[in-house]
Amino acid sequence: MVIPIVRLCAAMLLLTLFTLLLVPTVRAETAFQYQRPDATPPAGAESEKAPVGPFQRFAVTTAHPLATDAGYQILAAGGSAIDAAIAVQMVLTLVEPQSSGIGGGSFLMHHDGEEVRAYDGRETAPSSAKEGLFLDQEGEPLAFMKAVASGRSVGVPGTLRMLETAHGEHGRLPWAVLFEPAITLADDGFPVGAGLHASLADTETLRDDAQASGFFFTEQGEPLPEGHRLKNPALAVILQRVAEQDSSVLHTGEVAEDIVGRVQHHPAIPGSLRLEDLATYTAKEREPLCSDWQDYRVCGFPPPASGHLTVMQILGILAQLPPSKAGLEDELPGVEWLHRFLEASRLAFADRGRYIADPAFVEAPGGDWSLMIAPDYLAERAALIEATHSLGSGGASPGNPGVVATAWAVQPMQPEAGTSHISIVDEHGNALAMTSSLGQAFGARILSNGGTGMPGGFLLNNALTDFSFTPTDDQGTPIANRVEPGKRPRSSMTPTLVVERDSDALVASLGSRGGAAIIHDTARSLVAMLDWSLGVQQALDLPHVTTTGGAVFLEADRFPPATLQALRELGHEVEERDAAGGLQAIRRTEEGLVGATDPRREGVVRGE
Template sequence: MAIPNACRRSASLLLLLSPLLLSPAALGEVDFQYERPEIAPETASGSEEKPGWATETFAVAAANPLATDAGYQILKAGGSAIDAAIAVQMVLTLVEPQSSGIGGGSFLMYHDGEEVRAYDGRETAPSSVEEGLFLDADGEPLAFMKAVASGRSVGVPGTLRMLEMAHDAHGRLPWAELFEPAITLADEGFPVSPRLHRSLAGTEALREDDRASAFYFTEEGEPLPEGHMLKNPALAVILERIAEDDSSALHTGEIAEDIVARVQNHPGITGTLSLEDLATYSAKEREPLCTDWQDYRVCGFPPPSSGHLTVMQILGTLEQLPPIEVGLEDDLPGVDWLHRFLEASRLAFADRGRYIADPDFVEAPGGDWSLMLDPDYLEERADLIEEGQSMGSGGASPGNPGALASAWAVQPTQPEYGTSHISIVDEHGNALAMTSSIEQAFGARILSDGGTGMPGGFLLNNELTDFSFTPTDDEGTPIANRVEPGKRPRSSMSPTLVFDRDSDELVASLGSAGGAAIIHYTARSLVAMLDWGLDAQRSLDLPHAITLGGPVYLEAGRFPPATQEALRERGHKVEERELTSGLQAIQRTEEGFFGGADPRREGVVMGD
């Protein structure tokens, strides 16, 4: 899709950090010098009020202040949005290892001022896997956490290869210079954040990995305390090699050998990831999905992500229903809107469970994924929603958006976790939304030191558990998202770029962490920003309500009893739980940009 050159916009200065600012440099002449920021203590609270940040020229939003600052310094030095994203991701590998890193995969939406591009760095299944990868000797699915913390769950990582592909097309600063912030912080140390400390305290399986236990826990077996200055010499050496030799440093040679050894010699359940799998991995450029909604064109990632299709099925179904006079009641989503949103989610997730998988292995219904978003089809789906009564758990069945080349069974619901999101706009008219993951918190709980023999390193993903554990249903009908060699598991990551339908100007970049609930978080944020007219920060502050087709989960302590009771009266089974999203959003304003960061995490926005 062609988009005319976007206006130069901005970001914001962060209160938590005070870096020395760098002067913009001419393309190809910059000698980037990373300045380590001074860190103010962060709150240990699980939720922190965020002000939102207004800027004029550029902006970067990421899940950790050190990562945001690295991207800010790259943008300040004249780098492009992709340059900044690479610096951000490398620092996230270090400071937020529980969520993403070079041992995982990513989806990247990029707007270069003229067109939207979609870069696929999703992990792939090893070439020797079988469809019963997660079945035990009796043919029964493994317990989820047993499968996660094993060599069997590790897919071929793709983040580096994808970033390298995007940098070749859109980079302005040299590849090697983008690694300086992470290398410096790994060498000199960084303070363990409250979120990292809490994550370490909440995982037992990580203690069972010898390297990870020695690195992330004290001699007494306690998680490293908040504020502990943690150095990661192994990761510093690994990143230096990647900076010098590009992504081949991870996919071949000593680092690859250590990854394979850790997977194939796992003390619990071994995996089959091979040196050939690593060496032959290829990132892909895919055709983005751009969907008209209200006055906007919403662009997101195609399969193997289910994010855009499911988000836009929810929003498109809501659009087919009679208007609700008031969506917000007392600054909270109202009961009528919540009921419709949850019912539309049930219908969209039913379609997701049957149809969406790696498009290199599974054909779209009718040969075109956009048929799942056809207004006539969504009108049929909207007719199934009753205003006063929920269809309830298991009440939503998949629809028929188009003829299938093969019959697929519905995938049973299983857990999905993890991820980190980055949104960036630069002064050159480029914008990106990138969601990155190692899946579960701390991935497969396998720490690779890259063969350095030094403390630390990076964590390997458990993304293969995003495949259906069962390859067929009880009648033997295959499940679209079953395990197959070389296949990319279905994802919920939803990196999103929004444009004005008339002017083609960039309106917003957003996305979230949170497993399957990423879809709900992103959809609700789009409604709040573009329909209800809230700014990015206020939109991200709103409480969450989700359903994957079964019970309704409301964010704990955020909705009044009257709202909960009203939903129960309509037939919803309502439970409260923590819904820790990881939203980041940057929206265009008349003055420049306004950025928001999820109050449930440590993210911030910076820019000028």
């Protein structure tokens, strides 16, 4: 009897060890206690920023100092990149409510040192949504901002459920502790920063929401001043419930009922969101798109995200053109490179407007999205670019990357804005790039207190205005990105991970905010870092340059008059405008991890 007992004990020991190896998930015994910073680092105004690092263990960069600090503390306690992202996003819900939050959606790219995975937390249209959601009684599109500030624009939020899914696979710290930073800051209050104050001063319709007006503005109707200590008791209660339970707190029960009530009883334009829509929302894992470029593999999100395909079309078209004299002239992009970049952008955005939409509703050209970035196809597109003149506004037509089962019309361009980006690398060999959004600044301008009856809460998204307002063109041909029940609207979010082609070792994590300009900013930063060999902060400092097919927008006061004149002589309709920015990046160098953040915003980098 001795031998069987010994064998049984040994078997049990092996089973226990095997189980532990298979489940490197939550370490419930790990101690974590959030330490509120004594003071918030100064941030907000445009400023010169230096690259931060190199770090040997981990690094995190976000759009707000308190969010970065929360991620830093989680990483320092042994947390994973996913753990840190959850803490960061909860704090951003509080301190940067104009850009992202639990009432919105997200895309997350994750790399564990060997494999890249993509998690989709994009919002969905309600089950009762109709193609004419944003048409008036005469069948004409609603004014864009009128549609934004309404119940109709609110999609089913997905950020929290997506993060919960990713945490189940890559989390190391217990779910509950990841909410401690945001709960503490919501209870104690945080100083209103320059970014939030400026956004409040720049919006009018937020005052139309009674709850938001009483929370974000003074009794005199003025935006809360910089430095005002803002507490959010409603959000603290909601996050405490989520910490103790799970994401179902947002999707069922009292919080869900408040969301639906606020949408359905909107005083101007009610929406049709239902409790069942919230309860049945699922986050998706999708097959990432990884594309070879130079010596690297650039990995990004597939549709309904349009960012990666459009970025890689731009880069691929540029690669097909004859070698240029120089990309940079006097430390700025030169006229020849700018012309090529803008023309490639026109061509890429023409394809984006026709083909890219939720793959559950729209088939990829030829049944494969990679055909849009195939070298032979991009060579055809590059051949349309002339060195001496521009295609001009409206001059770029979509190409034919593959046979499509249904003919799609081109979607007219619509405004996009808002959003926040997070890049994190942990000490366990994991890296992520996560972009999250409410849509426009302050989303649908609807503040939900989750039925708590307390001040504050979280803002609801206006993601559905990312759909085409018109379901067909003038000939009746359907638009791929039209509104349909349960559909996820096309997005410009571009979370990007770059790895070595041969080893899959991490090279960089990056992304940005800024609507459609996210695509240009990400593409330009990749060229600057990996083609022009600029430092990561130098790359993010470069001036913004965008076009979606019409006018060209250059960042104001960043280019010499001669550059603007040369582009105009080539046929570009050039305008200057301020750029909000929002790039975040971490680059792995021979010395270690180096982080950078956009000088136009209040973000910071931390690491060890």
